[in-house]
Amino acid sequence: MCLGIPMQIxxxxxxxxxxxxKGVTRDVSLFMLQHETFTENDFVVVHxxxxxxxxxxxxxxxxxxxxxxxLATSATGTPTS
Numbered sequence: 268m269c270l271g272i273p274m275q276i277x278x279x280x281x282x283x284x285x286x287x288x289k290g291v292t293r294d295v296s297l298f299m300l301q302h303e304t305f306t307e308n309d310f311v312v313v314h315x316x317x318x319x320x321x322x323x324x325x326x327x328x329x330x331x332x333x334x335x336x337x338l339a340t341s342a343t344g345t346p347t348s
Contacts, residue, residue: 270334271312271319273327279305286313289331 274286274295282298284305296317297305303321305311310327311318322330 269314271314272334273310273322273330274313275327276305276307276309276311278307284311284318286311286318 274288276284277287278285284295284297286295295313299317310322312320
């Protein structure tokens with residue numbers, strides 16, 4: 268299974284953005300979304316180092332809620348809800 272990870276853009280340099288999620292920072296290519304307009308603090312879904320979709324803060328937070336629940340379930344073996 269492949270997951271796209273929502274990350275927040277912290278800095279942009281051409282088609283490369285420095286993005287952060289959960290304390291982890293990565294350089295992300297914006298090339299596949301080159302026709303979008305990005306600013307610092309925007310959110311993107313990242314897969315294999317490429318931004319594949321621009322999303323809002325609410326959508327990014329909702330995705331992280333699901334991912335956090337999946338991580339908690341895998342750690343304990345029981346669902347959290």
